[in-house]
Each structure stands twice: as C-alpha cells, then as structure tokens.
Amino acid sequence: MVKGKITGLSVKDVRFPTSLGHHGSDAMHTDPDYSAAYVVIETDAEDALKGYGLTFTLGKGTEIVVCAVKALSHLVVGRNLEDIVTNFRDFYRQLTSDGQLRWIGPEKGVVQLATSAVLNAVWDLWAKQEGKPLWKLLVDMTPEQLVCCIDFRYITDALTEAQALEILRNGKQRQETREEHMLKNGYPAYTTSCAWLGYSDKQLQKLCAEALKEGWTRFKVKVGADLQDDIRRCKLIRDMIGPDNKLMLDANQRWDVNEAISWVKELALFKPLWIEEPTSPDDILGHGTISKALAPLGIGVATGEQCHNRVMFKQFLQAHALQYLQIDSCRLGSVNENLSVLLMARKFNIPVCPHAGGVGLCELVQHLIIFDYISVSGSLENRMCEYVDHLHEHFKHPVTIRNAAYMPPTDPGYSTEMKEESVLLYQFPSGAIWQQLIHEKKAEI
Numbered sequence: 191m192v193k194g195k196i197t198g199l200s201v202k203d204v205r206f207p208t209s210l211g212h213h214g215s216d217a218m219h220t221d222p223d224y225s226a227a228y229v230v231i232e233t234d235a236e237d238a239l240k241g242y243g244l245t246f247t248l249g250k251g252t253e254i255v256v257c258a259v260k261a262l263s264h265l266v267v268g269r270n271l272e273d274i275v276t277n278f279r280d281f282y283r284q285l286t287s288d289g290q291l292r293w294i295g296p297e298k299g300v301v302q303l304a305t306s307a308v309l310n311a312v313w314d315l316w317a318k319q320e321g322k323p324l325w326k327l328l329v330d331m332t333p334e335q336l337v338c339c340i341d342f343r344y345i346t347d348a349l350t351e352a353q354a355l356e357i358l359r360n361g362k363q364r365q366e367t368r369e370e371h372m373l374k375n376g377y378p379a380y381t382t383s384c385a386w387l388g389y390s391d392k393q394l395q396k397l398c399a400e401a402l403k404e405g406w407t408r409f410k411v412k413v414g415a416d417l418q419d420d421i422r423r424c425k426l427i428r429d430m431i432g433p434d435n436k437l438m439l440d441a442n443q444r445w446d447v448n449e450a451i452s453w454v455k456e457l458a459l460f461k462p463l464w465i466e467e468p469t470s471p472d473d474i475l476g477h478g479t480i481s482k483a484l485a486p487l488g489i490g491v492a493t494g495e496q497c498h499n500r501v502m503f504k505q506f507l508q509a510h511a512l513q514y515l516q517i518d519s520c521r522l523g524s525v526n527e528n529l530s531v532l533l534m535a536r537k538f539n540i541p542v543c544p545h546a547g548g549v550g551l552c553e554l555v556q557h558l559i560i561f562d563y564i565s566v567s568g569s570l571e572n573r574m575c576e577y578v579d580h581l582h583e584h585f586k587h588p589v590t591i592r593n594a595a596y597m598p599p600t601d602p603g604y605s606t607e608m609k610e611e612s613v614l615l616y617q618f619p620s621g622a623i624w625q626q627l628i629h630e631k632k633a634e635i
C-alpha cells in the first residue's frame with residue numbers, strides 16, 4: 191500500500207576522504223573523494239518511513255548538486271506518493287522537463303544527477319512501503335506498470351512502448367526459476383578494488399592475491415596514463431590470475447580515438463575482455479571506430495558510467511559503438527531511465543555490465559541488474575556487475591557478496607540508507623572527520 195503526502199525533502203553533502211589512500215584513482219580522476227548528495231524525503235503517513243536517495247560525486251562540486259536538488263524540491267514536496275507512483279512517467283517528466291530548469295540540462299549534467307538522487311529516494315520509499323527490496327518490487331510489477339514508469343520521448347525510433355511491453359511479457363515466462371537462481375547463487379560480479387591507478391605494484395599484488403583467495407575470477411585494471419606502466423601492471427596481474435580468469439581495462443576517457451586503438455593494441459597480449467571508456471564519453475562515433483578496430487583482437491568496448499541519458503545509450507546501440515553496456519544507478523534518471531536502457535539493451539542484444547565504482551553504487555545497482563536477469567534479459571552470458579570494496583560499512587544494509595556474486599538484498603527499499611553517525615561524521619565541511627582533516631591541513635574548504 192502506497193500512502194502519504196511528501197512533507198519534507200532534505201539534502202546533505204557527504205564526502206569520504208578516499209583520495210588520501212588513492213582509492214578510486216584512475217587516469218583522469220587522480221584524487222577522488224568518493225562523495226554523495228544525500229537526499230531524505232519524509233511523508234505524513236503514520237508508518238513514518240523515510241525515503242533515502244543519493245547520487246555519486248567525486249568531492250568538489252557536490253555542493254552544486256545539493257543546490258540543484260534544492261531547486262527541484264518544490265516539484266516533490268506536497269505531492270502524494272500514490273499519485274507519483276501511479277503516474278510515474280508524468281512525474282519523471284515534471285522533474286526533467288521543468289520549463290526553466292531544463293535549460294541547465296536537459297537530462298544531463300548536474301541537474302540530471304540531482305534528479306537521480308531525488309527519484310532514487312522516491313523509489314526507496316515506495317519499495318519500503320511495499321515491504322520489498324527494490325528488485326523484488328520491480329519483479330512483481332506487471333509489464334504495464336513498468337512501462338508506465340518510462341519516458342519514451344526521444345527513443346521510440348529504437349524502442350516503442352509496444353515493443354517494451356512485449357519484452358517484459360516475455361520476461362515473465364519462467365521468472366520464478368530465475369528468481370530462485372538469484373536467491374541461491376547471486377549475480378556474478380567482478381572486482382576493481384585491486385588495481386586503482388594510484389596503487390603501488392606491491393599493493394596491487396597483495397590485493398590481487400587476497401581477491402584470488404576470496405574466489406574472485408574477474409578483475410579490472412586502470413590504464414591510460416603511461417603505456418610502460420600499463421604493460422607492467424597488466425603483466426603483473428595477468429601472471430597472477432592466470433590465463434582463464436577475466437581481465438578488463440579501464441582508461442576513463444584518457445585517449446583520442448586513434449591513440450586508443452594503438453594503445454590498446456599494445457595491451458592486447460594480456461587478453462583483455464574489454465577496454466572501458468577509451469575516449470570522450472560523448473564521442474559515440476569515436477567509440478564505434480574503436481569497436482571496429484579492436485573487434486578482430488577479440489576486445490570489446492565498454493562504456494556508460496558517464497553516459498548521461500537514454501538518448502545517448504540509444505545512439506551507442508544504434509551505432510554499434512559498445513559491446514558491453516554499463517548502466518549507472520545515479521547518473522541516469524534513477525530507476526525510471528535505467529528501465530528504458532535495460533529494455534533497449536535487450537532489444538539490441540547487448541549485455542549489461544553495470545558500473546559500481548563509487549560510494550553506494552554497488553548497493554543500488556545490484557537491484558537493477560538482478561531485476562534485469564529475472565525479468566528482462568533472462569541471461570547471464572557475458573554479464574557481470576562491478577564491485578568495489580569501499581565504504582560499505584557506512585550503509586545500513588550493505589551489499590552481501592558470496593563467492594564473487596551479489597546476493598539479492600532482502601531488506602525493504604533500495605539499500606540507499608546511510609548510517610546516521612556516518613552522515614554526521616562525514617558531512618562536508620562540518621563533520622568531525624573533515625574538521626580534523628582541515629585542522630591538519632590535509633583538506634581545505
């Protein structure tokens with residue numbers, strides 16, 4: 191039962207000083223402080239349940255996303271939750287197509303990140319009121335209810351509402367078997383935590399040895415800053431993991447198109463499955479050129495963590511510019527827009543391998559990919575979800591990894607809620623952790 195009027199929306203700037211340990215570092219983002227604009231919505235319902243939502247940032251600039259969330263809040267506060275979720279497409283449009291706010295998007299950049307944080311909170315609240323983890327809420331919805339959440343504007347040349355319905359109706363077949371499979375085995379994952387670019391070889395070796403012991407079989411390595419370093423690190427990790435385990439490379443947008451092709455050719459002997467974000471995330475045709483050049487080497491192109499909306503994903507698919515599609519739970523317009531991308535990927539037969547490097551992204555995206563397997567793709571072939579081993583301790587319902595797989599969450603909601611004490615400690619700049627770092631001159635406002 192969905193109930194209550196939204197009576198309040200608050201937003202906080204929460205930052206974790208991950209740059210101090212080089213966690214999360216890559217060829218373009220050398221000193222990320224994993225951060226979030228963290229939204230809480232309240233209703234007047236007696237259950238007193240709250241919805242928690244976030245979007246992921248790298249530290250500086252989180253205050254701008256916070257500002258954008260505040261600019262959106264008048265569209266949310268005062269609304270009945272039931273009205274929102276029964277006409278979710280309309281509500282999504284109101285947020286993304288506000289006659290004035292859309293000028294600072296539309297559906298991209300800061301305002302889209304803010305939209306995501308707000309809508310993630312709405313989905314969390316809805317799932318909590320239904321008493322289900324978000325993936326199960328989605329699995330139990332009818333195809334008609336699901337398509338009512340999607341804004342098809344701009345994508346009907348690739349996916350119509352009727353086609354989406356057909357995919358979802360097919361997805362209902364033997365859904366229970368796949369749900370059981372997930373509950374028993376979980377969704378396969380890969381780890382990025384061993385090989386951030388700022389880690390020393392020694393640290394990389396140690397983390398890789400530990401990961402192998404824990405049963406990880408798929409590993410991602412950051413590349414792109416220096417070719418000789420890349421060759422050394424890839425050799426190190428390939429030697430450790432052996433020929434059968436999977437290796438993926440991530441350049442985080444470092445190269446021009448031709449440079450990407452020649453650089454990756456130098457790394458081909460390490461047999462990477464994919465090169466991720468080889469060039470500008472906006473260069474769809476460039477990704478197409480790289481895909482074509484690397485296909486004979488058996489190397490695919492993966493991208494999506496900075497693909498800001500369904501329209502871009504549509505074009506990536508139409509242009510055969512990616513072979514692995516990386517949805518992001520906090521970059522696209524929440525579950526609503528992710529649904530449209532999952533359905534387009536299904537139609538184009540492209541495997542979805544979500545992005546989850548960041549704070550909270552693992553917690554959120556596991557719901558989407560588990561739903562994808564049960565109700566949309568029905569396949570695990572060539573698919574895996576990213577995992578990073580950072581900051582889970584700050585969440586009330588952190589992910590559970592077993593045998594290198596995400597076990598489906600059982601707590602109601604979208605797993606978005608942070609521990610209150612963590613929010614207090616890490617709020618920027620007033621939290622005790624930041625006050626201390628500022629005092630020690632290890633951080634500045």
Ligand SMILES: C[C@H](O)[C@@H](O)[C@@H](O)[C@H](O)C(=O)O
Nearest residue numbers: 214215216219222382547548
């Ligand atoms: C700055 C971040 O850690 C990125 O490096 C990270 O999201 C990365 O691209 C990934 O694929 O996990």
Ligand SMILES: [Mg+2]
Nearest residue numbers: 440466467495
């Ligand atoms: Mg990446």
